[in-house]
Amino acid sequence: MTTTPTTETPVLQARGLVKRYGHVTAIDGADFDLLPGEVLAVIGDNGAGKTSLIKALTGAVVPDEGEIRLNGKPIQFSGPQSARAHGIETVYQDLAVAASMDIASNMFLGRELRRPGFLGSAFRMLDKKRMRQEAAEHMADLKIGLRSLTQSVETLSGGQRQAVAVARAVAWARSVVVMDEPTAALGVKESGQVLDLIRRVRDKGMPVVLISHNMPHVFEIADRIHVHRLGRRAAVIKPSDYSMAEVVAIMTGALGVDAAGDTVVADSEAAKAAGVQAT
Numbered sequence: 001m002t003t004t005p006t007t008e009t010p011v012l013q014a015r016g017l018v019k020r021y022g023h024v025t026a027i028d029g030a031d032f033d034l035l036p037g038e039v040l041a042v043i044g045d046n047g048a049g050k051t052s053l054i055k056a057l058t059g060a061v062v063p064d065e066g067e068i069r070l071n072g073k074p075i076q077f078s079g080p081q082s083a084r085a086h087g088i089e090t091v092y093q094d095l096a097v098a099a100s101m102d103i104a105s106n107m108f109l110g111r112e113l114r115r116p117g118f119l120g121s122a123f124r125m126l127d128k129k130r131m132r133q134e135a136a137e138h139m140a141d142l143k144i145g146l147r148s149l150t151q152s153v154e155t156l157s158g159g160q161r162q163a164v165a166v167a168r169a170v171a172w173a174r175s176v177v178v179m180d181e182p183t184a185a186l187g188v189k190e191s192g193q194v195l196d197l198i199r200r201v202r203d204k205g206m207p208v209v210l211i212s213h214n215m216p217h218v219f220e221i222a223d224r225i226h227v228h229r230l231g232r233r234a235a236v237i238k239p240s241d242y243s244m245a246e247v248v249a250i251m252t253g254a255l256g257v258d259a260a261g262d263t264v265v266a267d268s269e270a271a272k273a274a275g276v277q278a279t
């Protein structure tokens with residue numbers, strides 16, 4: 001396994017994570033490092049344990065073993081709410097937004113602002129005006145152009161909905177934004193817009209973890225790629241150092257990566273079939 005040598009303290013880090021579901025070991029001693037200001041893609045074959053790893057890092061599952069550190073400090077999340085309270089926001093592939101509600105209400109879903117004074121404290125009245133104003137500021141900040149924040153989310157295109165979900169996550173995140181397959185359901189143009197948006201989030205200084213099966217998107221946007229295989233990190237590489245075929249070969253186990261960052265043939269038949277050779 002290789003890690004890019006760095007002196008920076010990772011924003012989010014894991015060592016030796018294990019998660020078992022009965023007889024299945026979904027995470028098998030996984031390490032993870034997210035550096036400040038980077039887009040880190042997490043890729044791996046189906047069943048490699050990417051989702052389980054991300055769930056452990058975002059509080060959705062509690063690992064059986066291992067350690068998670070946030071900004072260098074050991075931390076245990078008791079649930080997604082606890083990860084959120086520590087500034088980790090996740091954009092889920094499905095269920096990203098409440099379709100029948102308007103854009104501003106979606107931005108503040110579960111964190112609604114109340115009217116000041118008695119109206120808010122006693123009658124729990126919502127401060128819709130302020131929520132719209134702040135939602136508009138967040139949208140402008142990320143250069144997301146939407147006609148009206150009072151239109152319901154179901155009237156938006158898939159890409160626009162994803163943009164609302166990303167804007168919401170960025171608005172609340174203080175440490176990390178995790179995105180699970182954000183372009184999976186989108187067309188070419190909309191995917192491009194979401195990738196641009198991810199770049200803007202990164203350029204604001206917010207590190208992004210991107211789980212994706214889409215290799216061209218990963219190569220286009222990731223600063224580093226965490227390759228997950230058989231429940232653990234098989235390699236961390238820079239997209240500029242490897243071809244897509246090589247990364248797929250690392251993912252499937254045809255190639256391994258040694259401590260110097262060179263690829264080594266791990267399965268010669270599979271490497272031959274994939275048309276790749278060791279460096």
Ligand SMILES: Nc1ncnc2c1ncn2[C@@H]1O[C@H](COP(=O)(O)OP(=O)(O)OP(=O)(O)O)[C@@H](O)[C@H]1O
Nearest residue numbers: 021024025026044045046047048049050051052053
């Ligand atoms: N709740 C669960 N109960 C039992 N087994 C599970 C559960 N969640 C995941 N697993 C198993 O753990 C392993 C890893 O699954 P996981 O979903 O983390 O992989 P993945 O890399 O995200 O896969 P995919 O790309 O197909 O979504 C699989 O064998 C899966 O069947």
